[in-house]
Amino acid sequence: MRYWRKLLSCCLLGLLLVSGPASSLAVDISVRNPTLSPGEEGYVLSADFNINLNARLDDAIARGVTLYFVVDFELTRARWYWLDEQVISRNQTFQLSYHALTRQYRLSSGALHQSFASLDDAQRILSRLRNWLVLERGAVRPGESYQAAVRMRLDLSQMPKTFQVNALANRDWNLSSDWARWIFTPAEFVVPAAPAAVPVPAAVADNR
Secondary structure (H helix, E strand, O other): OHHHHHHHHHHHHHHHHHOOOOOOOOOEEEEEEEEEEEOOOEEEEEEEEEEEOOHHHHHHHHOOOOEEEEEEEEEEEOOOOOOOEEEEEEEEEEEEEEEOOOOEEEEEEOOEEEEEOOHHHHHHHHOEEEEEEEEEOOOOOOOOOEEEEEEEEEOHHHOOHHHHHHHOOOHHHOOEOOOEEEEEOOOOOOOOOOOOOOOOOHHHHHOO
């Protein structure tokens, strides 16, 4: 019985890849406003993504298939005498899923997760990357120019094997942005000032 259930599950997953509703939107991700700014521990990355999921991907999520979105970041330094030096390369994975019992969408990254009533709400948060620490202090030299690059992609390698075999040949499942590149020239690192202490009212202080 367990064998037949597993076989049926694989068949249903395969049907999602080769059939299903036609795409109503172009499968596309684009990057907007990527920035690196100093934080308490180093430089943090913020960016916005325009994410368009077609009907086939919407249907896959509704059937319980988890989608894995990966944000890749790279920082390189040009060298006239050799290939560019890769200063840092990092990635962060976000899992987008639907739970039928609670009828909620869930967005997870590591041990953190948040639930949403609609796919649009979950997608809105997924499209806003904020304050991701990508560079430690001392990783870059003040006044020197670097090329920063960021992209978002749907990672098929983390999905069930059935999807990996068939999705590679299906354009609807090949979802990735182009690399967004910009020149980053760090200034002398200054730790952002902590907020000024709020005076404690005398009445509160007396009751401590």
